[in-house]
Amino acid sequence: MSGIVADNISMVFTLPNGDQVHALNNVNLNVKDGEIVSVLGPSGCGKTTLLNIIAGFLRPTSGKIIRENMEVTGPGSDRGMVFQQGALFEWMTVEKNIAFGPKMAGRPAAETKRKVDELLQIVGLQDFGKKPVYQLSGGMQQRVALARCLANDPEVILMDEPLGALDALTREKMQSLVLKLWKETRKTIILITHSVEEALFLGERLIVMAPRPGRILREYELPFADRGLVESPRQIKASHEFVETREEVLSLIWGMEEEIMGNDQELEPA
């Protein structure tokens, strides 16, 4: 099985002044093979920290990440990563960015070329292979990032707000692309997002996190990702069930934000 398990993860950052921040407190998460899970929460709830620990960029204070009965101790090509922005190599063309993983692994050039061409088709950039990435729009750059990740054929894909910097329209199109890729590859995907709508639309399961200390507050099982494979996105997002869940999650998050704002005011007397 190629799912991924977060076993009782806690993360404490010690600030230069000696203060300790509990970024994550006893987080348990079991992502099944082929599942797409979205993680939602207000700023400071530790969702990016959690993803960085799963990716192997950070060592947790306690607990461990387990994949295929092995503890994760560092980054690896079995867990691909798609970042919000700025993680492409701007000194390379689109093709070379996508071919980066296979090339580093020493795959045969002809095989890599076939794969790159195929991926360019899938993400709709077949005419842009030879372009330098900095000439592409934000949406196109994120397609390159997706293709670059897929070229390596990772078993798990970690997405850290990959659509966060895109305009609303491009974002909707990209959400459909993510769903399509998930359907075709059946990769295990963990998606971090700020957008409630995106989290509901893309996640088979939604994890809502809360701050201070960062922890999992609630989990929802959702039908929308599966429906998104057949129904139109607009139809789903306008459906009664979607709107109702969205309002419920929104009020959950609003509650947390108000709590935080209140705390901030107490911390900073006028």
Place this chain on the structure above:
Amino acid sequence: MSKHHTPPSGVSVWLGLKDNVFTQQKTVRFGDASAVNSGRFYSILTVVILLSAWGIASALGMLESFYWPSVNATLTRMGKLLSEGFRNVAFWDHIGISVFRVLGGVLLGALVGIPLGLAMGLSSIARGLFDPIVEFMRPIPPLALIPLIILWFGIDETAKIFLLFLASLFIMTIAARSGVNSVKITKVHAAYSLGASRTQILFHVILPNALPEIFTGLRTAMGVCWGTVVAAELVAADKGVGSMIMIAKNFLQTDTVVIGIMVIGLIGYTIELGMRYLERLLIPWQGKG
């Protein structure tokens, strides 16, 4: 109805007398540096005024050749320098040897400085070991090292190249180190997640990322070394543009001195233009991360 409208172009735009396609729509001009036209016309005006003043003063016999040569004397001297050279060395060889020293010094400085700077950016041992040396040498003007270098190497070619090597070494080291520091951690993370090894990350991610800063360092080093070579030749050399003007001074050949100074300025300017051109050619992604 759309009015037919030709974008402004032509000589008057190039001269900066007429607004170009970018500036013509702006109403706020004062305070917006990009809305200030090139002013080329006035640059040409400056050059023309200076040259005519020189020409008129020469024609009226107002110039004392000891202080500043007339146009005619300068042109005659230039012709002589080109045909006979100066002190048994061809004019172009004086220039050539100075340029050669600069290129040699900068090349050696880059060959040592870039790996050193990369190492200092990547390893705490390298950073710790070399930081005191780099920080200590950085504020010392290269010219202050000339006496010591003459004691070590005499005044031959090795001495000059070594001086220029030192002048560029610390510039290149600091440039490469700050190039490493400017690498966005997401790019490095992305590369690790794509399965790259440390060596692969060094050559495929960190080095290309540091190239813009390394190149800026190279440009600075070329400028500093050109200034340093001329000064070093003033002190101790029998060939090179700097030595040419120093020897000419001893013979009270003010015209040769003036020609030498103009040549130094022109070559410095050419080096800067050439480096900017190379920068655009080699690092088109600069500032687009």
